[in-house]
Structure formats: structure tokens, C-alpha cells
Amino acid sequence: MGTHNHQTIQPHNHTAMTIIEIKELFKTYNDSEVEVHAVNGVDLNIEEGEFTAIVGPSGSGKTTLLNMLGGLDQPTSGNIRIDDTDLGKLKSSQLIDFRMKNIGFVFQSYNLIPVLTAKENVEFVMHLQGRPKKEREARTMQLLEAVGLKGREDSRPSKLSGGQQQRVAVARALASKPKFVLADEPTANLDSKSTENLLNIMEELNKQEKITFIFSTHDQRVVNKAHRVITLEDGKIISDNRKK
Amino acid sequence: MHYTLNSNDMIPSVAWRNIWRNPLRSGIIITAITIGMFAGVFSATFMKGWMNQRLEAGIETETSHIQIHNPEYRKNYDIRQIIPKGFDLAEQLSENPTINGVSPRITIQSMVASAETGTGVKIMGIIPEKEKQVTSLSEYVTEGDYFESISRNPIVIGKKLSEKLKIKLKSKVVITLQDADGHLTGGAFRVCGIFDTANSMYEETNVFVRYQDLARLSMLSEGVAHEIIIHLHDQNDLNSTTLALREQHSGLEVLNWKELTPELGYLNEIGNLYTYIFVIIILLSLGFGIVNTMLMVVMERVKEIGMLMAIGMGKLRVFLMLMFETILLTLTGGTIGIMLGLGASLALQQNGINLSNWAQGLEDFGYSSIVYPVVEVQMVVVIVILVILTGILASLYPARKALKYNPADAIRTE
Numbered sequence: 001m002g003t004h005n006h007q008t009i010q011p012h013n014h015t016a017m018t019i020i021e022i023k024e025l026f027k028t029y030n031d032s033e034v035e036v037h038a039v040n041g042v043d044l045n046i047e048e049g050e051f052t053a054i055v056g057p058s059g060s061g062k063t064t065l066l067n068m069l070g071g072l073d074q075p076t077s078g079n080i081r082i083d084d085t086d087l088g089k090l091k092s093s094q095l096i097d098f099r100m101k102n103i104g105f106v107f108q109s110y111n112l113i114p115v116l117t118a119k120e121n122v123e124f125v126m127h128l129q130g131r132p133k134k135e136r137e138a139r140t141m142q143l144l145e146a147v148g149l150k151g152r153e154d155s156r157p158s159k160l161s162g163g164q165q166q167r168v169a170v171a172r173a174l175a176s177k178p179k180f181v182l183a184d185e186p187t188a189n190l191d192s193k194s195t196e197n198l199l200n201i202m203e204e205l206n207k208q209e210k211i212t213f214i215f216s217t218h219d220q221r222v223v224n225k226a227h228r229v230i231t232l233e234d235g236k237i238i239s240d241n242r243k244k
Numbered sequence: 245m246h247y248t249l250n251s252n253d254m255i256p257s258v259a260w261r262n263i264w265r266n267p268l269r270s271g272i273i274i275t276a277i278t279i280g281m282f283a284g285v286f287s288a289t290f291m292k293g294w295m296n297q298r299l300e301a302g303i304e305t306e307t308s309h310i311q312i313h314n315p316e317y318r319k320n321y322d323i324r325q326i327i328p329k330g331f332d333l334a335e336q337l338s339e340n341p342t343i344n345g346v347s348p349r350i351t352i353q354s355m356v357a358s359a360e361t362g363t364g365v366k367i368m369g370i371i372p373e374k375e376k377q378v379t380s381l382s383e384y385v386t387e388g389d390y391f392e393s394i395s396r397n398p399i400v401i402g403k404k405l406s407e408k409l410k411i412k413l414k415s416k417v418v419i420t421l422q423d424a425d426g427h428l429t430g431g432a433f434r435v436c437g438i439f440d441t442a443n444s445m446y447e448e449t450n451v452f453v454r455y456q457d458l459a460r461l462s463m464l465s466e467g468v469a470h471e472i473i474i475h476l477h478d479q480n481d482l483n484s485t486t487l488a489l490r491e492q493h494s495g496l497e498v499l500n501w502k503e504l505t506p507e508l509g510y511l512n513e514i515g516n517l518y519t520y521i522f523v524i525i526i527l528l529s530l531g532f533g534i535v536n537t538m539l540m541v542v543m544e545r546v547k548e549i550g551m552l553m554a555i556g557m558g559k560l561r562v563f564l565m566l567m568f569e570t571i572l573l574t575l576t577g578g579t580i581g582i583m584l585g586l587g588a589s590l591a592l593q594q595n596g597i598n599l600s601n602w603a604q605g606l607e608d609f610g611y612s613s614i615v616y617p618v619v620e621v622q623m624v625v626v627i628v629i630l631v632i633l634t635g636i637l638a639s640l641y642p643a644r645k646a647l648k649y650n651p652a653d654a655i656r657t658e
């Protein structure tokens with residue numbers, strides 16, 4: 001992939017480039033008696049290099065929105081365009097390939113393969129992509145160093161703290177040089193110190209490497225770090241504030 | 245979707261390590277497979293040994309390889325259905341390079357009686373030196389000897405018959421038969437040797453005397469025979485020699501042991517079939533255990549599988565990973581079990597397994613009570629293939645189950 005051959009993503013243009021374009025997105029669950037409009041008409045653009053938090057009360061649709069954004073779930077209606085790709089037009093096998101190459105994921109838990117070491121977890125996606133060994137190792141070391149885990153490469157997840165595991169997950173999410181990283185409540189299981197540490201690392205990567213982060217959270221301190229805060233309620237955007 | 249495995253692929257390695265995430269659960273199923281395959285392999289080699297011994301015993305001590313009769317003789321064992329120039333034919337046959345030994349016999353249905361009791365037997369008039377070349381009966385004489393110690397009308401009988409007639413060595417028995425002229429006649433014989441083979445039935449119904457003694461008693465002229473027994477150098481020549489002899493002696497009935505005792509001929513196939521059925525039943529029940537284990541694995545790892553699919557692991561890869569895990573699990577137990585089974589079989593190959601304490605009746609049917617297991621490579625290969633097949637089949641259902649989830653639902657599951 002020609003566009004992915006550089007260690008860092010191209011410097012920010014002044015005319016910021018829109019990488020995600022969401023139009024009239026709906027997701028309705030009707031498997032119970034009442035229809036649930038988990039995402040209820042969302043229009044949203046995300047620009048390259050953003051550091052965006054999605055907040056809102058429990059059940060407001062944050063996870064549902066992020067899942068559709070990541071191509072993990074199909075919208076009921078509406079449209080998601082990532083760069084030039086309409087997600088809705090991809091076949092499921094193409095979607096898997098697209099996710100692998102373009103989107104990094106950090107979940108709240110169960111992020112890592114427990115039988116692989118930190119290093120192997122980060123390398124895993126590059127393995128799936130069939131990247132050469134040299135490239136894999138160099139990138140893995142670089143990323144683990146960036147998330148402050150140099151020296152812990154050979155530890156299995158069970159030997160790492162929750163915060164360290166999430167940092168490995170961030171490194172793993174970046175391994176394939178994605179267009180953006182989606183993180184659904186990445187700090188929900190972390191203490192405040194680890195939370196701050198993880199956020200600092202993410203912010204640093206955002207600044208230094210121009211990685212676009214979109215994360216959901218309940219935590220006010222995490223919200224404070226964000227450069228843009230989108231608030232959801234009942235599946236609708238009720239506010240959208242850019243801070244920096 | 246295409247998928248090719250390359251040398252630095254992590255899937256087999258992840259699958260192998262996944263097995264050991266729950267050592268107890270994996271250990272239990274591996275142990276079950278080990279025990280099952282041990283039982284399968286050991287019973288296979290045991291069965292093989294047993295069948296081979298039965299065959300050996302049947303051929304070497306009883307039927308030998310090929311028998312030639314007057315075509316009418318076997319219909320009702322009529323004393324008059326002879327091969328007139330039996331001795332000459334035997335002489336001529338022994339020139340054949342594939343033939344190891346030839347023995348002409350007179351064979352008559354008769355009654356044998358001791359002072360106590362009597363019974364029906366087949367009496368065979370043989371030339372001891374020639375008979376030694378076609379059957380190994382002389383080696384089974386455990387009391388007395390083989391036509392050496394007694395000079396007048398010696399008879400060699402089976403152990404079982406001696407018990408039945410309540411006679412010992414040197415005891416006198418009376419043989420009664422219908423001679424060639426149709427007259428009832430009788431003669432006294434003295435027990436010279438008692439043979440003890442694995443087949444009590446045979447021991448009880450066959451007695452041996454010298455050719456000239458029986459010929460005289462039955463009024464048959466010297467040189468005739470009811471049957472000519474042929475032993476080959478190499479069992480592999482059996483079919484070709486049978487056909488050649490049949491062609492050369494179209495006026496006579498030429499039959500080999502497979503035709504004479506079809507049940508022995510099928511023994512091998514029946515034994516193999518039995519073994520495979522046994523192994524398949526074991527694997528089938530183990531298969532359910534494996535499916536159960538892997539279903540637990542899949543249920544437990546739904547979230548993880550969802551994560552793997554999210555980060556770019558395609559369904560085929562997830563499927564293959566679970567399949568690898570199942571096959572490796574199965575092969576681990578299978579390999580250990582097969583090795584133990586082979587080890588035990590090889591260890592017992594020297595001294596055999598003595599069944600006489602448990603299976604008194606076996607010898608009545610010609611089965612030795614000491615069994616020497618036989619390892620047959622072909623059978624081991626088939627068992628290994630069956631084990632691999634079980635692993636593959638047992639992986640299909642659980643692995644398919646894992647693919648039912650879409651990643652979003654999988655990650656959400658509690």
C-alpha cells in the first residue's frame with residue numbers, strides 16, 4: 001500500500017482533510033418489544049488528525065456509533081464514507097481487509113491475545129497483512145517504545161497491569177498504520193494514574209504522528225483532554241465543541 | 245477469500261498455545277484420547293497377532309498349503325474315491341521348485357475305542373518323514389514320540405482325545421472302519437505319541453497311523469492315496485501354484501487352504517474389519533468429547549474472537565485457527581496413545597500375553613492362549629489417518645459456531 005510506506009503520516013494541511021463523513025446515520029434495534037433507536041440520525045465529519053471524544057450517558061449510542069464507524073456493525077440506514085470508500089458498499093470479506101488496513105481498534109477489555117507476548121500482539125496484525133519480518137520487528141519496537149513499554153516486550157498480557165495492557169492495545173492499533181483509531185471506553189477499567197498515562201501517550205501520538213483518535217468515555221478527565229467533544233443523547237448529537 | 249499458510253504464520257503457534265490456556269481441561273481430553281488410542285492400537289496389534297497365530301496354526305499344523313483329492317472324495321469321504329497312483333504323483337510333485345514337501349495320505353472316517361469308551365475320528369495313514377515336511381504336527385508331540393518307540397501299529401493321537409478316552413502312552417486302542425470292500429474291520433493300535441496343539445477340536449478328531457498299517461487294515465493297495473498334501477516354500481506362490489497344479493491335473497481336485505477352510509481365509513479381513521470398527525467407535529465417542537471441549541473454548545472466547553475479527557482476522561482464519569487447535573489437541577493425545585500402544589505391543593512381542601487364566605475355552609477353537617502382538621505398519625497408518633480425520637471432523641461444528649457472531653455482537657456479549 002503506497003500510502004502507508006512512511007513512518008509518519010503526512011503533516012497536517014491547513015485545509016484540513018475530512019477522512020470520515022457520516023450522513024443521516026440510523027441504527028434501530030427491534031429485537032425487543034420496543035424499538036430502540038440506538039443511533040438516531042447522526043451527521044458528522046471527522047478530520048484528519050483530530051483527537052475527539054464521544055461522550056454521553058449510558059445507552060446514548062456511543063458504542064453503536066463507533067462500531068458502525070469501524071465497520072463492525074451495519075447501519076439500519078445512512079451512509080459512512082471513509083476517504084473514498086463507502087463502507088456500505090463493501091462485501092464482508094472486503095470489509096475485514098479494509099478494517100485491517102485502515103482502522104485501529106482499542107476496546108475496553110479483551111484487547112489482547114492472552115497467549116501472545118506484548119511484542120507478538122503488536123506484530124499480529126502485521127502478520128495477518130503478510131509484512132516482512134524486518135519491518136514488523138522495527139515497527140513493533142518503535143511502537144512499544146512510544147507507549148512506554150520498552151523492556152516489557154516479552155511479557156504476556158497476564159503479567160502486565162491494566163494500563164500497560166491498554167498501552168499494548170494502542171500500539172497494536174497503530175501497527176498497521178491505520179487512518180484513524182477507534183477506542184471505546186479505553187480507560188473504563190483503569191485507575192486515574194493509568195488513565196492519565198494512557199491519555200498522555202495517545203495525545204503524544206496524535207501530536208507527533210498525526211494519528212486521528214476517536215474515543216468514547218464517561219470520564220470527565222478524559223473529556224478534558226479531548227480537542228473536540230461530541231455529546232450524544234438518545235442516539236442524537238446534542239453538542240459538538242472544538243476546544244483547541 | 246484466499247488463505248495460504250506461510251512459514252512465519254502465527255496461526256498454528258497461537259492454536260498450539262491456546263490449547264494450554266486451560267491445561268486441566270485440555271489435559272483431560274488429551275488423556276481420554278491417549279487412553280482411547282492406546283486401547284485402539286494395542287487391541288489392533290493383539291488382534292493381528294492372534295489372527296496370525298490362528299492362521300499359522302491352521303496352515304502349518306492342519307491343512308498345509310494345498311491338498312489334492314479325487315474330485316469325488318470330499319463329497320462323502322468315500323474310502324473308494326482314491327487317487328490311484330498317489331505315490332507316483334507325490335514323487336512327481338516334489339520335483340516342482342516352488343514345492344517344499346509332499347505327503348500322500350490315506351484318510352478314513354472311523355471309530356476309535358479304548359477300554360472305557362469310543363468316539364468317531366478321522367484316521368490318517370501317513371509316511372512320517374514325508375508328513376514332517378508338510379505339517380508341523382511332529383513338533384507338537386509333548387508325550388511319547390512321533391512313530392519311533394513302538395514298532396507294531398503305532399498311533400499318534402491328540403491330548404484332548406487321550407483325555408476323552410482316558411488313555412495314556414502305550415495304551416491300546418481299537419480302530420474300527422469299513423474297508424475298501426465294504427466290510428467292517430478293526431485293528432489294535434498302541435499309543436506312541438500324544439500331540440498338544442492350540443486347537444482342541446482338531447486334537448479330538450484326528451489320529452495318525454503309519455501308511456502301510458492303515459493300507460493293510462483297509463484293504464487298500466500300496467501306492468494309492470486319498471489326499472496329497474503340499475507345502476510350499478513361500479506362501480506368496482499359493483495362488484499361482486494352485487492354478488498351475490489345477491491345470492496340470494485336471495482330473496483331480498486341487499484346493500488351497502483358503503478354499504479348504506474359507507473361515508481361515510477371511511480371518512485376516514475379519515480381524516482387520518473388527519479392529520477398524522473398534523477404533524472408529526472409540527474415535528466417535530472421543531469425537532463427541534472433543535466437540536464438547538471445543539464448544540466450551542468457543543463460548544469462553546467469544547469476546548476474544550470478536551476482537552480478532554475486528555482487527556482483521558477473517559472468518560476463514562478464525563475457522564482455521566480453531567480447526568488447528570482441535571487437530572493439535574487430538575493429535576497430541578493420539579500420538580501419545582499410539583506410541584504407548586506400539587510400545588506395549590513391542591514390549592510384549594517377545595513373551596506374549598498369557599490368556600490361559602481368563603480364557604480356558606479358547607483352545608477349543610484353535611486360538612492359542614498365549615498371544616504375541618503383531619505391529620503392522622499399514623494398520624498404524626490407517627489409525628493415524630482416522631485420528632487426524634476425527635480432529636478435522638470434530639473441529640467443524642465448534643469452529644462454525646464461532647463464525648455465527650458478527651464482531652460487534654461478539655464484543656458486546658457478557
Ligand SMILES: Nc1ncnc2c1ncn2[C@@H]1O[C@H](COP(=O)(O)OP(=O)(O)OP(=O)(O)O)[C@@H](O)[C@H]1O
Pocket residue numbers: 029030031036037038056057058059060061062063064065653
Ligand atoms: N445488540 C443490541 N440489541 C438490542 N439493543 C441494543 C444492542 N446493542 C445496543 N443496544 C441498545 O442500543 C442503545 C445504545 O447502546 P450503546 O451500547 O451504543 O450505548 P453506549 O452509549 O455505548 O452506552 P454505555 O455508555 O453504557 O456503553 C441502548 O439502549 C442499548 O440497550
Ligand SMILES: [Mg+2]
Pocket residue numbers: 062063064184
Ligand atoms: Mg458503550
